[in-house]
Amino acid sequence: MNIERYSRQILYKNIGEDGQQKLLDSTVLIVGVGALGSVSSEMLTRLGIGKLILIDRDYVELSNLQRQTLYTEKDVDDQKPKAIAAYEHLKEIREDLDIEVHVNHVDALFLESLVKEHDVDLILDGTDNFETRLLINDVSYKHEIPWVHAAVIESSYVSAPFTKDSPCYRCIMPVLPSNTLTCDTAGVISPAVHTAVSIQVTTAIQLLVGESFNKHYMTFGDLWSGEHSRIAFDNIKNKDCETCVHENYPSYNDNHQALSLCGRDTVQIYDDNITYDLALQTAKRLGDFKETPYFIEFYYDDYRIVVFKNGRMLIHGLNKEDKARTIVAQLFG
Structure with missing residues (x-):
């Protein structure tokens, strides 16, 4: 040095x-x-x-x-x-x-x-x-x-x-x-x-x-x-x-599985049941997705969804945590 x-x-x-x-x-x-x-x-x-x-x-x-x-x-x-x-x-x-x-x-x-x-x-x-x-x-x-x-x-x-x-x-x-x-x-x-x-x-x-x-x-x-x-x-x-x-x-x-991000019209979802592989399978099924070295990006009902390697998910275009949970249920059951 x-x-x-x-x-x-x-x-x-x-x-x-x-x-x-x-x-x-x-x-x-x-x-x-x-x-x-x-x-x-x-x-x-x-x-x-x-x-x-x-x-x-x-x-x-x-x-x-x-x-x-x-x-x-x-x-x-x-x-x-x-x-x-x-x-x-x-x-x-x-x-x-x-x-x-x-x-x-x-x-x-x-x-x-x-x-x-x-x-x-x-x-x-x-x-x-x-x-x-x-x-x-x-x-x-x-x-x-x-x-x-x-x-x-x-x-x-x-x-x-x-x-x-x-x-x-x-x-x-x-x-x-x-x-x-x-x-x-x-x-x-x-x-x-x-x-x-x-x-x-x-x-x-x-x-x-x-x-x-x-x-x-x-x-x-x-x-x-x-x-x-x-x-x-x-x-x-x-x-x-x-x-x-x-x-x-x-x-x-505090254990927030769903969290609205400050001023972003984005909700973060943290769910141990959502794995990266499961998200990738879902993205491929929907047909229009992008995979980077860090996350998967795809769209569902005009919502932009980003899933990171550890399964953490960002849903862009909404700020209601209950709506985000509904989308997760629709996507992953």
Whole structure:
């Protein structure tokens, strides 16, 4: 390894040689490599993180390229899963990066298996929904691993770190900026993504190098209006919180076989009885299908259906979970 690569970072007084070595020795897990995760994974790769673990359930689409700056038109043409595309591009940036990727839906047990197997130092939020963030929150607090939240919509951003001695995400949800909009309904601009991730990754660096700072702040703002704020949340721990007070970790009990994806008019189906071979047989029976190295794509009653190697299915063109279950029953009995 050529340490000259990080010379300007080492010159920075708050990192130095000791801090750089800590970064090189660190393992970071990123849940979701869409807009947030694709940018944070590139930043971490360039600053010299030792090992990255990436999880994402989706593939690259043309509408992603406006803000998901790690990906290219070729990734779209190849219908490449985001985790695979991220792996390839990050290895081009830094050949010595230790990186592991998973094209998968994340649940508590799967996430827990990764943090235990790899001795993860930090988790970054690259997701787009509250349910997955609560899951990250439960796993992180159970195993005392810090995690850093980030989110964007329109021109607004928010980021906050969570550590074992702070109120958790479940505690502060009532005071988060209230917004039911999604990227697909209200849009988002790329500078908001990069602002959120810049704050998120800076916090990650501080946590990993052991820099002393007040961790219990939520930073948020709107780039279009130029308004930026920061609030402390030290004193808002919920005495009835199931995660950080009672240590019950309710996300471990959630088992969603059908899940509507945020703002996507897409429902994800996870059913152990739907194997890849069964899906391929069904696609061939219907007659019009495409098979890539990563999934099968076919149509049924004008619904676009994508089935991954592990049997996980995305049904595009609807947002009703009961309708998705009906389609699965019609296709697979």
